[in-house]
Amino acid sequence: MTTDTNDKTAPKVSFVSLGCPKALVDSERIITRLRAEGYELSRQHAGSDLVIVNTCGFLDSAKEESLSAIGQALNENGRVIVTGCMGAEPESISAKFPQVLSITGPQQYESVLDAVHRAAPPQHDPFLDLVPPEGIKLTPRHYAYLKISEGCNNRCTFCIIPKLRGDLVSRPAADVMREAEKLVAAGVKELLVISQDTSAYGVDIKYATSTWKDRNGEQRELRAKFIDLATALGELGVWVRLHYVYPYPHVDDVIPLMAERKVLPYLDIPFQHASPDVLKRMRRPASQEKTLDRIRKWRDICPDLTLRSTFIVGFPGETNADFDFLLEWLDEASLDRVGCFRYEPVKGAASNDIAVPVLDDVKEERWHRFMAAQQKISARRLKRKVGTRQQVIIDEVGPSVAKGRSMADAPEIDGAVYVASRRPLRVGEIATVRIERADDYDLHGTAAGF
Numbered sequence: 001m002t003t004d005t006n007d008k009t010a011p012k013v014s015f016v017s018l019g020c021p022k023a024l025v026d027s028e029r030i031i032t033r034l035r036a037e038g039y040e041l042s043r044q045h046a047g048s049d050l051v052i053v054n055t056c057g058f059l060d061s062a063k064e065e066s067l068s069a070i071g072q073a074l075n076e077n078g079r080v081i082v083t084g085c086m087g088a089e090p091e092s093i094s095a096k097f098p099q100v101l102s103i104t105g106p107q108q109y110e111s112v113l114d115a116v117h118r119a120a121p122p123q124h125d126p127f128l129d130l131v132p133p134e135g136i137k138l139t140p141r142h143y144a145y146l147k148i149s150e151g152c153n154n155r156c157t158f159c160i161i162p163k164l165r166g167d168l169v170s171r172p173a174a175d176v177m178r179e180a181e182k183l184v185a186a187g188v189k190e191l192l193v194i195s196q197d198t199s200a201y202g203v204d205i206k207y208a209t210s211t212w213k214d215r216n217g218e219q220r221e222l223r224a225k226f227i228d229l230a231t232a233l234g235e236l237g238v239w240v241r242l243h244y245v246y247p248y249p250h251v252d253d254v255i256p257l258m259a260e261r262k263v264l265p266y267l268d269i270p271f272q273h274a275s276p277d278v279l280k281r282m283r284r285p286a287s288q289e290k291t292l293d294r295i296r297k298w299r300d301i302c303p304d305l306t307l308r309s310t311f312i313v314g315f316p317g318e319t320n321a322d323f324d325f326l327l328e329w330l331d332e333a334s335l336d337r338v339g340c341f342r343y344e345p346v347k348g349a350a351s352n353d354i355a356v357p358v359l360d361d362v363k364e365e366r367w368h369r370f371m372a373a374q375q376k377i378s379a380r381r382l383k384r385k386v387g388t389r390q391q392v393i394i395d396e397v398g399p400s401v402a403k404g405r406s407m408a409d410a411p412e413i414d415g416a417v418y419v420a421s422r423r424p425l426r427v428g429e430i431a432t433v434r435i436e437r438a439d440d441y442d443l444h445g446t447a448a449g450f
């Protein structure tokens with residue numbers, strides 16, 4: 001398919017966004033720029049001028065998904081631009097799909113746009129060059145991801161993100177606040193703060209202070225520090241959810257903000273394991289901190305704190321004793337939401353040769369035992385909410401029941417609250433809900449107060 005630059009219709013771009021929320025933010029940036037330049041977004045590859053595939057290269061299974069998305073785009077359209085994590089290893093794509101128009105790595109927005117301009121030159125139409133002030137978001141209008149930094153200074157042995165994305169680069173605090181204020185002004189009710197290591201925010205720029213004019217026109221200054229940023233975001237009057245926090249000692253400071261509801265009482269901490277030997281081989285940040293004691297103290301200050309985490313079972317060298325330690329730890333920690341992965345060797349990761357690999361059937365068995373143990377804990381924690389009143393943000397409305405999330409539920413990864421209501425609820429509204437029932441993952445209740 002070719003693009004006739006004299007044709008008055010705007011060039012159409014179909015977009016596939018794969019991978020984590022961080023990749024989603026990259027996609028949103030690219031799309032915002034394209035829309036500003038007059039491109040139209042299409043839901044279908046066929047009939048579009050080109051397809052952009054934002055890939056994920058973290059696990060082998062994610063790479064396969066990315067390759068299959070590229071293959072599908074080539075079949076259905078033929079003009080394909082690839083970007084994202086997998087683009088950091090362009091040969092793995094070009095060997096299979098030499099006809100791809102351009103391959104770039106993560107955050108290379110300019111290169112992606114250059115490739116789009118070459119393949120389908122923009123139409124200059126001032127009426128098309130309008131973009132809503134908050135940019136184009138792929139997430140529903142009432143919540144948005146806020147990326148505060150790129151890259152990572154840690155070197156966890158199973159992870160190739162620092163290789164793909166480089167060392168930590170924090171955004172100036174003023175930039176983050178400007179974006180957050182714009183999103184709130186555009187109607188966003190929940191900000192999800194993301195990065196690779198949120199609690200390390202600002203380390204690379206020595207917590208530099210930056211200034212901006214806030215939404216009331218006042219000159220403000222702010223240090224690029226985790227606690228300062230959390231406090232400033234907490235003043236915006238919307239839900240603020242913190243993802244990917246490591247239990248460094250200074251994380252304790254944010255718990256009082258959670259108790260006061262300035263930020264949501266929700267911490268997403270990827271613990272990955274509990275056995276000291278495994279954590280050492282994983283080279284996890286802040287793994288020496290006495291985590292169980294810390295969790296206890298956090299809950300003393302903020303009793304309804306929700307803790308979400310992810311774990312890896314079957315890491316090379318993991319013994320039965322390591323695994324039993326993990327299960328005991330899990331029981332004590334009593335986390336609310338947990339994801340668990342079987343260890344998968346990622347090409348280029350140091351962990352692949354670090355110790356004897358765990359056999360696949362042992363990995364499988366441990367995964368099932370882990371999930372069964374955690375499921376009971378999660379269900380127990382969820383049941384405690386029956387009979388309480390919860391604030392619920394509404395994500396979808398149906399004819400008789402709406403679907404939403406409590407403060408304990410992040411979009412896409414946690415459970416839901418199903419809300420019956422006598423009056424129609426609106427997407428993005430925060431309703432008070434009487435919780436009547438819990439099943440393994442979700443809550444059910446009725447909107448209160450009318």
Ligand code: SF4
Binds near residue numbers: 153196285
């Ligand atoms: S903290 Fe570890 S797992 Fe997370 S991005 Fe950095 S190196 Fe990877």
